[in-house]
Amino acid sequence: xxxxxxxxxxxxxSFALAAGAAQAAPDADVAREMKQMREQLQQMQRAYEQRIxxxxxxxxxAETKAVKAEKTAVxxxxxxxxxxxxxxxxxxSRSREPVRANAxxxxxxxxxxxxxxxxxKDPNSYQITGFTPTLGEVGPGSRSFSLGETELVLxxxxxxxWRGVAIAALKPEGGVDMENAYIESLGLGRGFxxxxxxxxxxxxxxxxxxxxxxxxxxxxxxxxxxxxxxFGQDGVQLRWLAPTETFxxxxxxxxxxxxxxxxxxNKNGTTTGVLFAHLGGDVGPxxxxxxxxxxxxxxxxxxxxxxxxxxxxxxDDTFSGKSRLWILDGVWKWAPNGNPSVTNFTLQGEYFRxxxxxxxxxxxxAGACGGDCSGSYESKQSGWYxxxxxxxxxxxxxxxxxxRLDYGTVDIGLAKNGILSGSDFPVMASHNPTRNSVMxxxxxxxFSRFRVQLARDQSGLGETDNQVFLQYIQSLGTHGAxxx
Numbered sequence: 001x002x003x004x005x006x007x008x009x010x011x012x013x014s015f016a017l018a019a020g021a022a023q024a025a026p027d028a029d030v031a032r033e034m035k036q037m038r039e040q041l042q043q044m045q046r047a048y049e050q051r052i053x054x055x056x057x058x059x060x061x062a063e064t065k066a067v068k069a070e071k072t073a074v075x076x077x078x079x080x081x082x083x084x085x086x087x088x089x090x091x092x093s094r095s096r097e098p099v100r101a102n103a104x105x106x107x108x109x110x111x112x113x114x115x116x117x118x119x120x121k122d123p124n125s126y127q128i129t130g131f132t133p134t135l136g137e138v139g140p141g142s143r144s145f146s147l148g149e150t151e152l153v154l155x156x157x158x159x160x161x162w163r164g165v166a167i168a169a170l171k172p173e174g175g176v177d178m179e180n181a182y183i184e185s186l187g188l189g190r191g192f193x194x195x196x197x198x199x200x201x202x203x204x205x206x207x208x209x210x211x212x213x214x215x216x217x218x219x220x221x222x223x224x225x226x227x228x229x230x231f232g233q234d235g236v237q238l239r240w241l242a243p244t245e246t247f248x249x250x251x252x253x254x255x256x257x258x259x260x261x262x263x264x265x266n267k268n269g270t271t272t273g274v275l276f277a278h279l280g281g282d283v284g285p286x287x288x289x290x291x292x293x294x295x296x297x298x299x300x301x302x303x304x305x306x307x308x309x310x311x312x313x314x315x316d317d318t319f320s321g322k323s324r325l326w327i328l329d330g331v332w333k334w335a336p337n338g339n340p341s342v343t344n345f346t347l348q349g350e351y352f353r354x355x356x357x358x359x360x361x362x363x364x365x366a367g368a369c370g371g372d373c374s375g376s377y378e379s380k381q382s383g384w385y386x387x388x389x390x391x392x393x394x395x396x397x398x399x400x401x402x403x404r405l406d407y408g409t410v411d412i413g414l415a416k417n418g419i420l421s422g423s424d425f426p427v428m429a430s431h432n433p434t435r436n437s438v439m440x441x442x443x444x445x446x447f448s449r450f451r452v453q454l455a456r457d458q459s460g461l462g463e464t465d466n467q468v469f470l471q472y473i474q475s476l477g478t479h480g481a482x483x484x
Contacts, residue, residue, distance in 0.1 A: 106156035109477030111212045113148030117141050118468040121460070129431040129461040130407045131225035131381065132305040132319075133260055138224035140457070140467055147172040148471075151179070151210065161187050167210070179210075180232070191241040200232045201253055202239070202276050203294045204350055205329035207231055208483070215346075216439055217453045217469040220385035221403035222352045225433075226325055228260030231296070233272060247280040247290070261323045261354075262298035272298040280484070289332045290484060296325040309364040309424040317425070319377060321358010327351070331484075342394055349386040355379065360412060367420045375413025382406045395443050403435040433459040449473045 117123075119140055126139040150170040157163050167180040182197025200208050206223065207230055219229050235255020242248035257272030258264040265271045273296075280290030302318045309315050328351045335344040360377035362369060387401035407430050414420045422429070435458060441451035453469040 106154050107477070109153050109475060111151040111153070111210075112472075112474040112476065113150070113212060114472050115141065115146050115148055115217065116470040117143055117146065119143050119465060120467070121463060121465040126460070126465075127427060128221065128225050128405070128433050128459045129427065129429055130410070130433065131405060132427065133228055137229040140218065140465070140469075149177075149211070151212065157186065158183070161185065191243060193239045193241070195237040195239075196235075198232065198234045199237065200230060201274050201296075202237065202251055203227075203231055203253075203274050203296055204327040205290075205292060205331060205348065206350065212473050212475075215348075215387065215389045215397075215399050216401055216437055217451065217471050220350070220387075220401065221405055221433055221435055221459065222350065222383035222385055225381075225383060225405055226261065226352050226354050231261075232259055233257055233262075235270065235272070245281075247278070249278040251276050257298050257300075261296075261300060261303070261325065261356075263300040263303045265299070265301055272296065285337050287332070287334050288484070289330070291330045292328070294327040294329070296323075296327075298323050305427065307362075307425060307427045309362075309366040310421055311364075311366045313365065315362055315364040315424075317360060317362045319356070319358060319360050321356060321377065323354065323356045325352065325354045333484075340391070343391055345388065345390045347386075347388050349384065351382070351384040353380075353382040360414065362414060362420065362424070364420060364424055366424050368418070369414070369420055369424075373414060373419055375417060375419060377412055379408065379410040381408040381410070397441050397443075399437075399439045399441075401437045401439075403433075403437075405433045407432050429461055431461045435459060447475045 117140060123139050123142060128138065149172070152168045152170060153166070155163065155165040163184045163186055165180060165182055165184065166178070169177040169179040171177060178198065180197075180199050182195055182199045185192075185194040188194060200210075202208050204223075206214065206219065207227065211219075211230075223229055233253075233255035235253055235257075237251060237253045239249060239251035242250075253272075253274035253276075254270040255272050255274075256264060256270065262272050274294065276292060276294040278290060278292040280288070282288050299322055301320045303320070304316050304318045307315050307317050329349070331346065331348045333340075333344065333346050336342070355378075357378045358376075359374050361372075361374035363371055364373075365371045383403075383405035385401060385403045387399060389397055389399035391397045410428060410430075412422075412425060412428065415422045415425060435455060437453055437455040439451060439453040441449055443449045449472070451469075451471040451473070453467075453471070455465075455467040455469070457465040457467055459465070
């Protein structure tokens, strides 16, 4: 701020004096002096106006800064309030104080599936020659129209520490099968997670996924031959997620082992054990990968499969001993800049290797068996599949899968010692099954999918089954995201 040297009153007086002087002495000197005075007055007026304008500019800048400072203070106050609320919420969670009731409302959804199957070979005689089991869920399903399993899913947080999940499979022929029912921890800390109940094992890559999440209508041959389609059990699981930038997870399971390749031993303790490790990460913004190694060990007793002996009679063969299975799996996913909505590609594969040793018994009346005999059994077999699925435009995908099983070495003591002949075990005849499948599917939304699949199945010795599958999958209600 400053005090002007000349005020408006002084200017007026100066003008008056100048005018009087001009009238009293209108000579040349007076005229020159008046001109100089006018110029001085003009200069003073311009300086005065400039200083007034400068003051007005400084005042406007000060007002702008004051408004900005006030807004910053308001924003800081709001941020502090939000931080305080978050801290109070976290403290309430740690203190196990009540939270909103709707946080524990169960998620309920229903999965509807159905198929139309056109099969060249009779599905009732389907078998994977050289491998067990032979029938049951490993088959391609019935001819013509079929209603697939309807899954009813309920899941919710029980409290801040536990979550519960129940999945009931409603069978087309009637009845209910409790597919999954387990509790899972939410807050063990340090990367640990605990699960108990009935669940699909984290063995391999595909095993843990439910059928409606598969990219093809059915499971690969390796899953059918070595896991009876899908391995689940009643037991417990402990997982640990490492605190690293690269995804690293290891875990272990122990259970009753009531499903293939194990059997229910009706004993205290556990029958099966599973170990697994998963490693994964990103490669740039468009690629992600995961690899895994799994081990399943079990000791089945009287595991039975049906066969036909050399006399043409139906027989039951039973295996008791040790079964060891290793699985190496890997998956690579590509999506431009991490956005899979338009196009994406997934390459997936798994390699299986199983060894079994023990005793094989048969109730065949052929040869020197006499209806009840047993001998040693040893086998080393393997198999693998590789598939690629490409979404070439929004909602449309195409996929190709190749399956192969390697018979390896199978030593049946009853046949080796001449008690029975090799023709008494046609299911276990030397054969390397293969199958090629191609599929196309269309998803009108995230809740529905329609699929067509063509397959050339050479699972049976000397047989080729050309298969056509049409499938729909519909989801009713809230559905959580599928795993990587």
